[in-house]
Amino acid sequence: MALARAERLSFWYPDATAPALDDVSLELEPGELVLCLGASGSGKSTLLRAFAGLVPHFHGGRFAGRVEVGALDTRRARPSQLAGIVASVFQDPEEQVVLNGVEAEVAFGLENVGTAPRVIAARAQEALGSVGAAHLAGRSTSALSGGELQRVCLASALALRPRLLLLDEPTSQLDPDGADEFLGLVDGLDTAVLIAEQRPARVLDRADRVLFLEAGRIVLDAPREEALRWLARHRPAFLGRELLPEDEPERGDIVCRLSAVSYSYGARVAVSRVDLELRRGEVVALVGPNGSGKTTIAKLASGLLEPAEGRVERRGRAAYLSQDPGRYLVRERCDEEVALGVGGDLARARRALARVDLEPYAHRHPRDLSSGERERLALACVLVTEPDLLVLDEPTRGVDPERKEALAELLRADAPRRGTLVVTHDTSFARSVADRTVALGPVRELVYA
Amino acid sequence: MSPGPASALLAALATAALLADHIASVAAIAALLLAVCVRAGRRSRPYLLGILVTSGSVFLLTPLVESVGSHVLWTGPIVPVIGALDVTREEVSYAATQALRLASVSLAFAVYALLLDHDRLVRAARFARRSVLAVALATRLVPTLERDAAGMLEALRGRGVTIAGARGYARLASPLLSGSLERGLNLAEAMEARGYGRGGSTRAPRAPWTAIDRIALAASAAIAVGGWLWL
Numbered sequence: 001m002a003l004a005r006a007e008r009l010s011f012w013y014p015d016a017t018a019p020a021l022d023d024v025s026l027e028l029e030p031g032e033l034v035l036c037l038g039a040s041g042s043g044k045s046t047l048l049r050a051f052a053g054l055v056p057h058f059h060g061g062r063f064a065g066r067v068e069v070g071a072l073d074t075r076r077a078r079p080s081q082l083a084g085i086v087a088s089v090f091q092d093p094e095e096q097v098v099l100n101g102v103e104a105e106v107a108f109g110l111e112n113v114g115t116a117p118r119v120i121a122a123r124a125q126e127a128l129g130s131v132g133a134a135h136l137a138g139r140s141t142s143a144l145s146g147g148e149l150q151r152v153c154l155a156s157a158l159a160l161r162p163r164l165l166l167l168d169e170p171t172s173q174l175d176p177d178g179a180d181e182f183l184g185l186v187d188g189l190d191t192a193v194l195i196a197e198q199r200p201a202r203v204l205d206r207a208d209r210v211l212f213l214e215a216g217r218i219v220l221d222a223p224r225e226e227a228l229r230w231l232a233r234h235r236p237a238f239l240g241r242e243l244l245p246e247d248e249p250e251r252g253d254i255v256c257r258l259s260a261v262s263y264s265y266g267a268r269v270a271v272s273r274v275d276l277e278l279r280r281g282e283v284v285a286l287v288g289p290n291g292s293g294k295t296t297i298a299k300l301a302s303g304l305l306e307p308a309e310g311r312v313e314r315r316g317r318a319a320y321l322s323q324d325p326g327r328y329l330v331r332e333r334c335d336e337e338v339a340l341g342v343g344g345d346l347a348r349a350r351r352a353l354a355r356v357d358l359e360p361y362a363h364r365h366p367r368d369l370s371s372g373e374r375e376r377l378a379l380a381c382v383l384v385t386e387p388d389l390l391v392l393d394e395p396t397r398g399v400d401p402e403r404k405e406a407l408a409e410l411l412r413a414d415a416p417r418r419g420t421l422v423v424t425h426d427t428s429f430a431r432s433v434a435d436r437t438v439a440l441g442p443v444r445e446l447v448y449a
Numbered sequence: 450m451s452p453g454p455a456s457a458l459l460a461a462l463a464t465a466a467l468l469a470d471h472i473a474s475v476a477a478i479a480a481l482l483l484a485v486c487v488r489a490g491r492r493s494r495p496y497l498l499g500i501l502v503t504s505g506s507v508f509l510l511t512p513l514v515e516s517v518g519s520h521v522l523w524t525g526p527i528v529p530v531i532g533a534l535d536v537t538r539e540e541v542s543y544a545a546t547q548a549l550r551l552a553s554v555s556l557a558f559a560v561y562a563l564l565l566d567h568d569r570l571v572r573a574a575r576f577a578r579r580s581v582l583a584v585a586l587a588t589r590l591v592p593t594l595e596r597d598a599a600g601m602l603e604a605l606r607g608r609g610v611t612i613a614g615a616r617g618y619a620r621l622a623s624p625l626l627s628g629s630l631e632r633g634l635n636l637a638e639a640m641e642a643r644g645y646g647r648g649g650s651t652r653a654p655r656a657p658w659t660a661i662d663r664i665a666l667a668a669s670a671a672i673a674v675g676g677w678l679w680l
Contacts (some may be wrong), residue, residue, distance in 0.1 A: 083644030096639030104568035112644030320607030327604035
């Protein structure tokens, strides 16, 4: 018997004319790992929220059809009643942390669902250990990096020992080893897992079944092998194909050089004696595990941080794209937001929006955009300044594989005009876009590939 | 000290500052709380700045709108509606007391926000746990807004935009507020998905109170009563 079931489910968000989910029917079996794919805005997150009961209880809107989880009808059972049977991890870990201490945070859900007090601490410790975060137990959540926070959120979900685990891009901030480790753990659970991913290659190796959503409809629901064939035929970008840079770049003048640069946050050394050179015409990917100092190097290169030791030389204008697109939501309209960096020149702003396929959204409020669209808006905000040095920090978070290909093509096309440094955990994207990869090891030595 | 008795002590000091009549008593309470607050280091700066601005405003404006006392220190013009802008010694003393009271209450909150373990406070709450959690989440607003503002300024610098002047910074208030509302909504959704609000919740066992905790509770009551009767 199915653990969870959606029958002819359609859902419209309040004030929306088009449905976010359109006549969706599917069943989830115990122990099954189901991967949910689709472009940004195709309804993946909404589907996950429907199984958690958050749609319609939390979001309102119009709901048709039926969703059952563990024999509970989500129209009658509130999300809090489903908690424990279902556990969710959402896209942005920073926006789901309730308490200050890591242990208290993991225990929060256990307390809510009425776990016996004497086992709460042990269950919290066990869950932290299972995601490789036991060492974070005594830390404050506000002092953790994005990747560490994501592990804590995953531990909070696993601590509940749910029968259905709903994961919305759970590895978006984890380094490749961390992502592998986590997916290996998820794969070994008895729990049914529904996982939405924009970096699908790793999950595809482990998934039992694959769904593909398009404009709220399921256009594919098939076992892995059949799904791989379908994806190869219809949506090859989702298979993680790599469009390797075609030509050796023509390297021009040096736009940025870091010489023996060190930087510390208080007593914590972030980077130590790093050398890096970036020339006009080349795209360099900076990769490495969580906490290895990638973002610090990116900020040092773009001039947002001054080195404690060593020297940074830059020629021309530098622009930096932060890994949090929420920081690019200052103005009331998308075109005005982009124009902010070019003295209010709306014509240039619209051209930049067109380059990231957001021109139709020029008059929309930036907060009305989805996470993937916000990422593209943020990119337009820095591209419009036409910098000599472009530094992008995790530019593919929440961006679907087809958009990633478009972004790689865009960066490649613009490459001769500037030096580009891309900080990313997305190894497939790094290979697609970069001429050179710089890998940061745990001791911050640079390895050139 | 456990956070429960510690917050009772802070509440008692704030109450005593409000009830005390003598300016020296209120000043002593404010000084004590300030000494504790600065132990938080750099994190205390936005709180101290806010307290300086609000208490300073109260001190400067109160003599202009009050009309008490006969020892005139300064005679100003007559303003329609408000009347004569005279400043007397009694008004200055009253303004100083009011400003110190406000500073004491604000400093007590700052110490609560900066130095207490809110997780333990939420766990220790025997009743009104929802309210305690709501207050704990609300106290995160200041550091979160500070972090958001720093991030937003950094992102603006990263695209070549420099914010200058009070007007420039004031323009960031609206996006910061809408960002915090959006975050609040997302947090509420995550909390509901984690079972918050359903019946039958439990609590992880908490450490028993020590002798110091009991003394602090008794001292809290004594301070509040003392503030009312003698200070």
